[in-house]
Amino acid sequence: MVHKKGYPIIFLIIAIFCVFNLKAQEGVRFHAFGEIPRSISDSLYQTLKNAKTTNDRLDAIYTIAEEHVLYGNPDSVIHYAERLDKLSSNVDYLRKVRAKRLLGIGKFMNGLYNRAFEAYVQGLEIPQNKSTLDEVNKVNFGLGEVYYVRNELDKATIQFTKLLAQNIDSPLLSKVNFYSGNIDLRERDYESARTFYSKADSLCDSIINPKLKLQIQLGFGKLDVAENNIDNALGIFENVMQSALNSKFYGLYTEAVLEYGKISTQLGRYEVAEMALAMAYTNAIQWNRLELQKRILNSLRKTYSAKGDFENAYNLTTQYIAVSNQVLKQQNSKALKELEVKYNTLQKENQIFELKEQQIEKQSEIERQKTIKKAVLYGFVILLIPIIALLVVYYQKLQTQSQLNQQQEELNSQRITALLNTQELQLARTSLEAQQEERHRIAKQLHDSIGGNLAGIKLQLGNLKNNRRFQTEIINHVNETYELVRDISHDLVPKKFHQNAFTKLIEDYIGTISENSAVEVTMSAHPKEKINQMPEKLKVELYQVIQELFTNTLKHANANTIEVHINILENTVQLIFEDDGAGFDTNSVKKGIGLQNIESRLEKLDAELIIDSALNRGTAINIEIPIKD
Template sequence: MKKGLILISTLLFLSCNEKNGNDEQPINSNDSLNYYSKILSDDKKSYQEKVIASKKAVELSKTKKNSQAKREALVNVITFQVINQDYYRFDFTYKTLLQDAITANDSINIANAYRYRASYLKNNTVYDSAFYYYGESEKIYEIFSDELNLGNTLLNKSVVQFYSNDFLRADVTGVRAYNILKNLDDNYKIYLILTVLGNINNELSEYDKALEYHKEALKIIEKYDIDNSQHPKATVINNIGHTYKLQKNYKQAVVYFNLALQNKKLLTDTPDLYVLLLDNLAYCKFKIKDYAGLPGMFQESLKISDSLQLYSNSVYTLNHLSEFYAEKNDLENARKSSERAIKLAQITKLPVDILSALKQSSLVFPSDEARKYSQDYIRINDSLQQKERKSQEKFARIQLETDEIIQEKEGLVEKNRTLLYVFVVSFILVALLFIVRAQRARTRELLYKQAQQKANEDIFNLMMSQQSIIDESRNKEKKRLAQDLHDGVLGRMFGLRLNLDSLNNNNDEETVKRRFELLNELKTIEQDIREISHDLNREKQVLINNFVSIVHNLLEEQQSSYQANLKYTIDNSVNWDKVNNTVKINMYRILQEGLQNINKYANAKNISIEIKGDSENLYLKIKDDGIGFDVNRKSKGIGMQNMISRTHDCQGIIDISSKKDTGTLIAITIPLVNKQIIVEEA
């Protein structure tokens, strides 16, 4: 999660022109492209003057022939547009610059055009295309050994990979950028890349390394007195505190957050940083049970965020506030905070906001609502994982295509060498490429499986803990009712019966008759209450647990979403409390993958699902009457491989039988290896 820290928005350039409200027209004594280009390069000119000059320069460039002066003017225009995100006719400006540079064989401006295009796409969150264009400019800068632009390009490329959650490659790219920039006399850029590398390593859970980068960035700022209106020193101190918070070293985190908040200008200059620091400080104080100033600090942070419409910060604070109230057993305010966090997350539409709000809501709401939030969390989290996987595959494909282009160029350079030498070199390159691709593929698959397994475990454990809380509350209530009936009502009834027995001293016929009627009625009531008491204490084992409910939901969704006729049976005699959570998760994912394969490829009319078990094993059968497939083929799809892998993880056996046009049967047997004796209450 990237909340709680500040990732410096790395720019192509180091200085930005401040926007102000000056609406005056620029003094125009010479209506020429060169004149407006100079205005864009003049730091003394106002922002509004530069906006007008940028538009004038774009219009004048239509009438000018291709020349070095024109290309330099377009560079100034596009630089201003990217820095200030004022994209007046950006596509025309970019294409004109690129086409003129290609025509003039101006390689540096070709690279500049690609880089400006990449930055525009990055600012608009089109990360895959931005990655491609940064790669194109990178190749040209490398050829011309342009260290300054190459280092800056790699810096931005690393940020793109970071925001696409491709953290391993972002780290590799960031280290390359650092190794280049540290040799240049530009301390602000060194500070930027150190900050980026620190945040990347936080996401990789390499917290010690992240602290090294952030503290080195702090040294750079203090040594060279780097400061501006964005308060980079406070930013770095916040990132150090956030890293300690991730390590659960909350006391040390409090020290750094307090240190950053000593800067009294933060609230006016960078209110988003101020509210983040305030919330982080409040949360760490809460974690170490230092409740001084709480929940006031949370509420102050929330008030400022709301007033500035920093809704993402508001979601972050509301989740922490809900957690605080839940710790204090104030469930009403905890739920109110969670409900508002969900509403604001729907406004921001950021997945990280939505997931965090859903997760917190599942912890504070009653069981039925909590189950709905948990299911929404699972659905959105699965969707995000698929999108991230596609994005990473796309980045890998772009990088691979880039590598292949480089190899082709190297082959052209080597064409005058002997045939044997070319053959040997080509063979080695191909072999190395094959090994690298195979290794990267295995690494990606392993990381994906580990991440998915951990997420599945967390989600399922969360749901099971909710069910455990419900069951515990139910049992306590039943015992209380049983004790009240037995010790209170029955005691009083018994005393009444003894008093009635004393009426035996009256021996007249009417008294004796009435006495026996009352005694018989009291005995009947006493017996009824006793039966109710015992019945309340009896465990109801026939209740279907949370795992079975989730499976039912999956199968009902299949029935409502697809035309195939689905029949399924689930053995209610299986005691799922004795089944290991990992086995449940893998069975659910196998069933989910099996249904997806049928829906995508089988073209089946009928589907049969059977889940049963005995004292030794669990059994899962998935059968369809679709087109079938050849089970003997060497290569299997990733879905089938995942089903086999999950079965093996459970020490189970999977049998796949299929013939073309006769359907498919998947039979899975999983042993109950982690058995537990559950003592029934009398």
């Protein structure tokens, strides 16, 4: 049994062993590491220790930092990046840019994307020359990575497109093609994604850059999963796990294990999935990789939900929210916004600088040709006069045509507005007529049935003189009147909640959403029998809350997937509503009418509402409603 606080403790107990192996039924072996295995050669540290000059020491620090980048040790990367920055002189622009780039990589590996963005922008603020050109390109690539993981795909595409237009070296060009493939994979353009992956693979030298080669293979595996080539994907992930382990790329190994666990869940191999994800989570905790912890926790939650263990799925959701809050605390949103403005300004200043240089180069050429141009222009003046006259006439015609088009557009707009107003008025009239018809029906039923009965009772009371037969008739009339009132009351409750199971109503509603939109919606309910036996008032309110959540998400979130989970645990109904859309800042965004309506409904039910969201990270909403007799 997994509990809210017990889950990481279990993994840390496993992590006591220095290297601990577990083997799945299919023969795949997973590894958990109690500490970060040493992957850096002692000779590099000895070189740093024996360095006699400042330049030798700085070169040794840079080499060690790049080795830690290769083997995925973010804290060590940050440590040596800060040392490189501190020891480099202010005029050593190349080493300063390198230090900021390495610092950005370390923050990025730890999931602190805002901090990584800050470091990269600081690197671009350093004066540039020919010696810093390659490093600046790598910094711009780092910014593209940040935009990608923050789901700002348009900005990431712009960043990578700029790099593809430049003369960059093969390793960086391979990385740019790889991330371009990742963007197309996320946008479900699988053919284009495979093309980019193939370009990246052809440019990547497996001897010079073995880690990138394996990352590209991992991308092919994810693409096979998206195209439902599961067997091929499993083979790729197993190969990447083994190769990464042999090469001591432990972070990449953990990424492959995570993907293997996801497929195992999809195939219903829950024990294999739990084992793989448990090992991956152990490593993520040991290495303090917060963003990786979140991804693994989310996969574990889905695994437990798929196998019907909703209590543990709920506990993991709570832990996922806690890790998310920990990441948010370490980010600096206000500073990030200022940096974004600074970065955009810096980009504009660079463009202005380039334009000025081009202008200076062309100025002498302009001066040289000025005399020749004057002579040519004087010769063409006579010819230009009639041409200008024709252009003026043509311009006037264009102006007239533009005015006519504008008037036509205004007229069309007025017609559309009139049609919409007419349609709205017709809908309002139809709704009013339906209400009036229903009111007349109820009034007629009250008048014809209950009114007649009450009149009979009144007459019988007037004739009552200790006559037992009349008393019996009066009692019968009263009972009949009570039943009629009860029938009328039941008629006012929506019939669909009498005639259908509650879970079936939700499934039908979700089916309608899926058919009429591009959003992929999944739903789970457990146990269905208890959910369908909830009080009728609670069913109506919960149904309307779900409708309101879907309306808000489809209108604002721009999501690709939505997950809905309804559970009953210990006489409490739990609704988890999660999407992968744009998200929002819960501290600054003003609550709209939809969210206010939801809170108003939940307040009547004494329910608890928890919202976990951040920009470009989707939204998770957790609602708990006590079931009252």
